[in-house]
Amino acid sequence: MGAWVAELDVASVPAAVLDRLALVLLDIVGVTALGASLPEQRALVDAWRAPAGPAPLIGGGRLVSTDAAAWLNAVALVSLELDEGHKYAKGHPAAHGFPAVLALAAELDSTGADTAAALLAAYEVAARFGRATTLRAGAHPHGSWGVPGAAAGCARLLGLPPGAVSAAIDTAAGMGIAGHFDSATQGNPVRNAWLGASATSGLAAARMAAAGLARTTGTAALSLGTLLGSLDAGELAAELGTRWDITRGYFKRHASCSFxxxxxxxxxxxRSRPGFRVGGITHVLVETHVLGAGLSDVDWSNRLSAMFSTPFVVATAALTGEVGPESPLCDADVRALASRVRLVEAPDLTARLPGERAARVTVAFDDGTSLTHEVPNPVGDADHHPLTGPELAGLLETWLPAPVVDRAAALGRDLPGLPRVGAALRELAGTGEKEPN
Structure with a gap:
């Protein structure tokens, strides 16, 4: 794995992979800019008092130190549950590594080719660690198996040789967070901070390797495979360089947990079918797989806990036709309908994991009729209604000013050929606010 990362050259990467990288980068930059506009993120930035530096707070209007940008951008990225993910990795490979790589690339003023290679390395290494790791019941995937991806990307940017890259990856595997999933369902923002920790830990591990202090001793097997769960080491190098996991991910059109x-x-x-009447809904049955069956809370207290509540998401979708960053949290009708949503595991849907993350929904009405629909995967999944570039850009433009989306799209499209990336990355500090209508 260390050799593959150190030698990765975008000139030999298939065009389809680079096209997908451009889309993932568009998504990551756009969603980070959107998260930067949240009042709580602005408050965090103010409290951080980060010194001026070479790296952008994407959408935050400031240039700060590398480590502060990596941490704060990572938190903004995941604050609205809109960032790209990967069902086979069981989490979010890009979110673990991209904030660190982009911040370091801005500091180093790296070439576009090196930055693209580093982003791909971060994604592929994180995704393979996600595939390889089975976390203990109750563990949240943020900040654990993905840290080696952040280290791999940063090590590639620093131009480290294979042995040092390997040491950075193994060191990073010993710097993971042991976070509980209930922190998310209870609305504790520490869950977002786990990605900030991933970014800065990846930077630290790569720097330790550059200084000759990192060693490869099997830390991954101890931390991920003994303390936090189990590790199938064979997955780490499986089809490395021939299977590009970045092409198998999903983009999100709802501001909520992918489950x-x-x-x-x-x-x-x-909602589009004859017979659907918002005012006549008596109850809703949601059948899902075992991974999503626990998101049944009807007493959300903030946006984070609401985004991990299937009753909130279903009620909001039924009543308003969307689940977005500005969906109301305290609407009485949403809460009333959510209390009538029942979430259960369906063994037949669980049996279809991991290739499908299916759900079957039955809506019953006061006239005795009901409507049922089943979907195998969310819209936006690479295996089910994948989003094209224009579709993804159009989705982001419903929440962000067009110039912000255009800059993100141009960066993704032009990145491999840029002589240097510092100036282009610093332009991303432009505000992510959308002008009022």
Whole structure:
């Protein structure tokens, strides 16, 4: 793995992979800019008092130190549950590594080719660690198996040789967070901070390797494979360089946990059918797989806990036709309908994991009728209604000013050929606010 990362050259990467990297980068930059506009993110930036530096706070209007940019951009990226993910990795490979790589690339003023290679390395290494790791029950995937991806990307930017890259990856595997999934469902923002920790830990591990202090001793097997769960080491190098996991991910059109998306998509489909009456809904049955069956809380307290509540997502989709960053949290009708949403595991849907993350939704009405719809995966999944570039850009433009989306799209499209990336990355500090209508 260390040799593959050190020798990765975008000149030999298939065009389709680079096209997908451009889309993932568009998504990551756009969603980070959107998260930067949140009042709580602005408050965090103010409290951080980060010194001026070479790296952008994407959408935050400031240039700060590398480590501060990596941490704060990572938190902004995941604050609205809109960032790209990967069902086979069981989490978010890009979110673990991209903020660190982009911040370091801005500091180094790296070439576009090196930056693209580093982003790909970060994604592919993180995704393989995600595939390889089975976390203990109750563990949240943020900040654990993905840290080696951040280290791999940063090590590639620093131009480290294979042995040092390997040491950076193994060191990073010993710097993971042991976070509980209930922190997300209870609305504790520490869950977002786990990605900030991933970014800065990846930077630290790569720097330790550059200084000759990092060693490869099997830390990954101890930390991920003994303390946090189990590790199938064979997955780490499986089809490395021939299977590009970045092409197998998903983009999100709902501001909520990906486990809620199939149910939201099913409800939106039912809304378009004759016989659907918002005012006549008596109850909703949501059948899902075992991974999503626990998101049943109907007493959300903030946006984070709401985004991990299938009843909130289903009720919001049914009543308003969307689940977005500005969906109301305290609407009485949403809460009333959410209390009538029942979430259960369906063994037949669990049996279809991991290739499908399916949901089956039945909406019952006061006239005795009902409507049912099943979806195999969310819209936006690479295996089910994948989003094209124009579709993804159009989705982001519903939340962001067009110039912000255009800059992100141009960066993704032009990145491999840029002589240097510092100036282009610093332009991303432009505000992510959308002008009022």
């Amino acid at each position: 809620t998306h199939p149910a939201a998509d099913a409800v939106l489909e039912l």
